[in-house]
Amino acid sequence: MTEATMETTRxxxxxxxLGNTGVMIGGTLLAVIVAIAVLAPVLAPHDPLxxxxxxxxxxxxxxxxxxxxxxxxxxxxxRDYLSRMIHGARVSLGVGLGVILVSGAIxxxxxxxxxxxxxxxxMVISFAITTRLSLPIVxxxxxxxxxxxxxxTTLITxxxxxxxxxxxxxxxxxxxxxxHQEFIMGLRAIGASRARILFLEILPNMxxxxxxxxxxxxxxxxxxxxxxxxxxxxxxxxTPSWGLMIAEGRDNIxxxxxxxxxxGSALCLLVLAVNLFxxxxxxxxxPARK
Amino acid sequence: xxxxxxxxxxSLPTERGLLNAVRGVDLQIARGxxxxxxxxxxxxxxxxxxxxxxxxxxxxxxxxxxFEMAGQDLTRKPAAGLARMRGRDVxxxxxxxxxxxxPTLTVGRQLTExxxxxxxxxxxxxxxxxxxxxxxxxxxxxxxxxxxxxxxFSGGQRQRxxxxxxxxxxxxxxxxxxxxxxxxxxxxxxILQLLGELQADLGLSILLITHDLGVVAAIADDVAxxxxxxxxxxxxxxxxxxxxxxxYTRGLLAAxxxxxxxxxxxxxxxxxxxxxxxxGTLRGCAFRDRCAQAAPDCAADPVPRHGIGAGRFxxxxxxxxxxT
Amino acid sequence: MLSFLSRRLFVAFxxxxxxxxxxxxxxxxxxxxxxxxxxxxxxxxxxxxxxIAYGFDRPLIVQYLDWIGxxxxxxxxxxxxxxxxxxxxxxxxxxxxLTLGFISFLVALAVAVPLGIAAALRPNxxxxxxxxxxxxxxxxxxxxxLGLMAIVVFGVWYGMVPISxxxxxxxxxxxxxxxxxxxxxxxMRITRSGxxxxxxxxxxxxxxxxxxxxxxxxxxxxxxxxxxxxxxxxAVQLGQLLxxxxxxxxxxxxxxxxxxxxxxxxxxxxxxxxxxxxxxxxLYVLLTTCADILNAVLxxxxxxxx
Numbered sequence: 001m002t003e004a005t006m007e008t009t010r011x012x013x014x015x016x017x018l019g020n021t022g023v024m025i026g027g028t029l030l031a032v033i034v035a036i037a038v039l040a041p042v043l044a045p046h047d048p049l050x051x052x053x054x055x056x057x058x059x060x061x062x063x064x065x066x067x068x069x070x071x072x073x074x075x076x077x078x079r080d081y082l083s084r085m086i087h088g089a090r091v092s093l094g095v096g097l098g099v100i101l102v103s104g105a106i107x108x109x110x111x112x113x114x115x116x117x118x119x120x121x122x123m124v125i126s127f128a129i130t131t132r133l134s135l136p137i138v139x140x141x142x143x144x145x146x147x148x149x150x151x152x153t154t155l156i157t158x159x160x161x162x163x164x165x166x167x168x169x170x171x172x173x174x175x176x177x178x179x180h181q182e183f184i185m186g187l188r189a190i191g192a193s194r195a196r197i198l199f200l201e202i203l204p205n206m207x208x209x210x211x212x213x214x215x216x217x218x219x220x221x222x223x224x225x226x227x228x229x230x231x232x233x234x235x236x237x238x239t240p241s242w243g244l245m246i247a248e249g250r251d252n253i254x255x256x257x258x259x260x261x262x263x264g265s266a267l268c269l270l271v272l273a274v275n276l277f278x279x280x281x282x283x284x285x286x287p288a289r290k
Numbered sequence: 291x292x293x294x295x296x297x298x299x300x301s302l303p304t305e306r307g308l309l310n311a312v313r314g315v316d317l318q319i320a321r322g323x324x325x326x327x328x329x330x331x332x333x334x335x336x337x338x339x340x341x342x343x344x345x346x347x348x349x350x351x352x353x354x355x356x357f358e359m360a361g362q363d364l365t366r367k368p369a370a371g372l373a374r375m376r377g378r379d380v381x382x383x384x385x386x387x388x389x390x391x392x393p394t395l396t397v398g399r400q401l402t403e404x405x406x407x408x409x410x411x412x413x414x415x416x417x418x419x420x421x422x423x424x425x426x427x428x429x430x431x432x433x434x435x436x437x438x439x440x441x442x443f444s445g446g447q448r449q450r451x452x453x454x455x456x457x458x459x460x461x462x463x464x465x466x467x468x469x470x471x472x473x474x475x476x477x478x479x480x481i482l483q484l485l486g487e488l489q490a491d492l493g494l495s496i497l498l499i500t501h502d503l504g505v506v507a508a509i510a511d512d513v514a515x516x517x518x519x520x521x522x523x524x525x526x527x528x529x530x531x532x533x534x535x536x537x538y539t540r541g542l543l544a545a546x547x548x549x550x551x552x553x554x555x556x557x558x559x560x561x562x563x564x565x566x567x568x569x570g571t572l573r574g575c576a577f578r579d580r581c582a583q584a585a586p587d588c589a590a591d592p593v594p595r596h597g598i599g600a601g602r603f604x605x606x607x608x609x610x611x612x613x614t
Numbered sequence: 615m616l617s618f619l620s621r622r623l624f625v626a627f628x629x630x631x632x633x634x635x636x637x638x639x640x641x642x643x644x645x646x647x648x649x650x651x652x653x654x655x656x657x658x659x660x661x662x663x664x665x666i667a668y669g670f671d672r673p674l675i676v677q678y679l680d681w682i683g684x685x686x687x688x689x690x691x692x693x694x695x696x697x698x699x700x701x702x703x704x705x706x707x708x709x710x711x712l713t714l715g716f717i718s719f720l721v722a723l724a725v726a727v728p729l730g731i732a733a734a735l736r737p738n739x740x741x742x743x744x745x746x747x748x749x750x751x752x753x754x755x756x757x758x759x760l761g762l763m764a765i766v767v768f769g770v771w772y773g774m775v776p777i778s779x780x781x782x783x784x785x786x787x788x789x790x791x792x793x794x795x796x797x798x799x800x801x802m803r804i805t806r807s808g809x810x811x812x813x814x815x816x817x818x819x820x821x822x823x824x825x826x827x828x829x830x831x832x833x834x835x836x837x838x839x840x841x842x843x844x845x846x847x848x849a850v851q852l853g854q855l856l857x858x859x860x861x862x863x864x865x866x867x868x869x870x871x872x873x874x875x876x877x878x879x880x881x882x883x884x885x886x887x888x889x890x891x892x893x894x895x896x897l898y899v900l901l902t903t904c905a906d907i908l909n910a911v912l913x914x915x916x917x918x919x920x
Contacts, residue, residue: 130625131632133850134902136857136894139875143640143887146879223756227861230758231876246759257766264759272754279750345819348736377825390816393915394838403834404824439914452820459825 020284026276033270037089045069046080048087048240053078060258072262075248081259084240085266091241092270095156095225096218102160104214107167112198114168115175125168132165138227145233155234159221170213174206208285215278219271226267242267292463292495293319293342297355300334300341307569311337313519317497319463319512324489324496326506326527328542329516332565335499338516339465342497343382344372360462377404381456385468387448391440397451398436405458416458423454427484446477453484457492466498470505482508503546507531512601515539518566518576525602535596535604537581575607583608618910626903633895634685637888638678690889695881700889704871708893711863711870714786715856718793722855723848726798730805731837734813745806749799757796757858761865764788789866793859797851804847808840815839842913849905853898 036043046069058073059066060081066073072081114125141158148154178184179202187197226243228234235241237248242263249259300312312334319325327335341352342359357364360379364371372380384390392400401423402416411419417436424432427450440448449469456464466485470478486509489496500506506513510527515536523536534540541561552558563580566572575581578588587607595605665671669680681691690700733742768788812818813836821835822828860872867873871890878886910916
């Protein structure tokens with residue numbers, strides 16, 4: 001029965017998706033940035049870590065002093081800015097993806113359990129959600145990264161363990177709605193196991209909702225990673241992260257504002273792409289509660 | 291005439307083009323009479339009612355040839371005229387009384403706010419009238435209940451409150467949009483009876499929108515059958531039930547089981563096919579794809595209208611055959 | 615109403631206890647807090663001395679009860695770096711954060727609510743489009759970057775406002791703009807969608823059918839109901855503004871709680887960090903609880919419900 005409904009909804013969903021400007025613009029932009037991140041070693045003209053102290057703070061191409069081999073100039077250590085920007089996309093997307101895998105797994109599992117079983121399980125998990133929401137997220141993440149030792153793995157683990165709340169809230173609501181659907185009741189009647197119902201029947205039915213949350217959360221994570229790296233407690237130097245590049249460029253903002261303007265614009269563009277894509281998806285798939 | 295509308299047209303812009311939901315509707319209601327507007331959901335009957343009240347969204351395009359209500363000619367400036375008449379000369383009740391009452395305001399406030407403004411009544415005078423109206427619609431201990439919120443009342447009581455609220459401005463015309471659809475069957479009968487009594491006492495004219503022919507049989511003086519944005523048949527209620535002329539009306543009536551007449555266990559005849567889409571122009575009879583008597587002439591525009599005696603007409607190429 | 619209130623307060627109390635345990639546990643995330651305080655290069659004897667001085671050698675539950683017991687009386691321990699009571703240090707800094715947070719919140723509300731209503735009254739009109747652009751850009755621009763760019767443009771290029779510090783009120787202008795710009799999108803979205811939902815309800819149509827003029831329909835019937843979801847979100851946003859100003863405070867060199875927390879982290883001054891996390895969490899619980907109670911006052915349906 002679910003097969004049949006899927007067959008009929010899919011083509012129209014796709015048509016809507018193509019007609020939705022947000023999904024089209026956001027999706028295209030996102031695809032370009034993902035491609036840049038994947039192909040970073042090929043695309044980057046220089047090694048993003050290679051320093052050349054004789055060529056420090058060269059300006060980008062629109063300046064008179066610009067040099068052709070460094071299109072976007074160099075930073076305070078003489079590293080090629082374009083190459084660092086390109087590799088920075090990897091960090092942003094990598095952290096985004098890594099965190100979502102952790103937080104999504106936690107949040108979806110908790111949400112499913114709470115929504116499907118209800119009762120005291122729901123009470124405990126709802127309480128955990130409330131508690132998590134009351135923690136000041138930036139500060140706790142900063143403290144955890146500081147104490148756990150700043151590294152990419154710590155960063156991903158910490159953010160993953162902290163950002164599962166929206167997944168849990170949304171899946172919980174969706175599971176509550178699906179629990180009383182007839183096909184689920186039917187499966188229970190014929191004695192399907194709980195795990196089977198939860199993960200093979202209920203979960204696939206909320207794909208669209210979860211996809212929307214994923215996009216919202218990826219944007220959130222990218223901004224958080226940038227903020228933490230900016231504060232010096234996220235990605236560790238010399239790794240090229242856009243947030244870290246802004247922090248490093250901060251000392252020179254009076255004379256070389258492009259040092260922060262460039263990575264900041266890249267961040268805006270990426271987050272904008274993800275948000276447009278996510279909002280468009282939400283419009284297409286119907287109301288998903290935030 | 292309490293209400294006289296000629297050639298009402300309502301169009302709504304949609305993503306796929308202009309939706310011509312109401313395509314030239316004529317409605318007349320005499321003083322103290324009840325006209326039931328009947329049709330399937332999506333035929334444009336609710337839009338007709340809402341546009342008479344002037345409560346459609348800004349995007350809707352509405353035109354009429356003539357629009358007279360309660361002795362006032364609104365043809366030229368419907369918006370300004372309606373703004374003065376809403377709540378005084380004409381009032382409206384809705385399908386779902388639960389959603390038609392504001393959950394965050396007391397019943398008393400919602401009953402009195404209209405007349406306190408339109409008739410410049412004091413709070414005391416307005417509340418006195420609210421008590422009178424609540425009593426009239428059968429709410430017990432009305433004075434004490436003014437301070438309560440809607441969630442403290444049952445569905446039937448809420449619809450009574452809605453009716454009381456509509457009567458506050460002493461209207462001449464009451465528009466009721468599916469007023470019993472959301473209620474239990476026993477409550478439905480009570481509400482219909484109440485409407486009938488009020489009409490007799492106050493000389494109200496009622497435009498009642500419904501898809502339920504049982505409601506029509508209980509309350510209507512006249513019936514207008516609406517299909518795909520047009521009135522295809524209009525008749526005094528008794529005549530319509532006894533001798534339906536339009537094939538669509540006959541289909542509707544045939545779909546109701548009559549105890550003692552319909553053989554037990556026999557399948558009720560359903561009207562085959564689906565309602566046509568109303569985006570863009572529709573030529574000829576909108577019902578012809580579903581009609582057993584359809585002929586090549588049915589595609590011609592306009593569909594001929596046959597008057598049959600006073601206050602009765604049918605819009606069909608071949609009503610003679612349809613009447614047999 | 616009473617049962618709703620007591621139930622809500624009980625949950626808030628449980629959250630407070632859990633949050634305090636979590637912020638206490640944070641101390642031990644690195645393994646041994648004594649080593650963390652002594653620093654990576656610290657000698658083992660130093661760590662041992664610290665361990666005894668701070669009582670880290672006692673069982674965890676005893677340490678927690680000791681800490682929370684003093685916290686209830688307003689004693690949040692000693693700062694290792696300043697060698698002053700944590701309560702005193704926080705007291706000196708909290709004013710800046712509260713000022714910044716509340717003013718930004720009020721500015722955000724003053725922009726978001728009217729704009730959201732205007733957008734809802736004419737969906738796809740030009741106000742709606744402007745609102746959409748503000749919302750989309752506000753959610754995409756990292757606030758710390760916006761702050762830096764604002765410093766470059768307004769402070770350095772045009773020299774219009776002070777670029778750091780809170781010595782005068784002008785120092786708050788840029789931080790408030792940046793921080794409220796961060797809060798506007800969500801507030802505006804929920805005002806707009808709440809308003810659109812409410813405007814489509816039968817009771818709004820019924821109010822118009824009664825002959826009420828549009829401005830009364832909006833102020834009396836629509837706004838009151840549209841505001842219900844806004845109240846909860848506003849509490850959450852205010853909480854986020856207060857705890858999230860950490861980044862903005864460091865950009866604009868404002869000596870608030872956030873900057874204090876950040877500096878304390880870099881100095882391994884853990885009692886201060888712990889206390890700030892606790893204070894911000896409790897503030898958040900207080901705000902959301904107030905919002906729930908306010909909602910119950912505004913919505914008579916909630917009062918009857920448990």
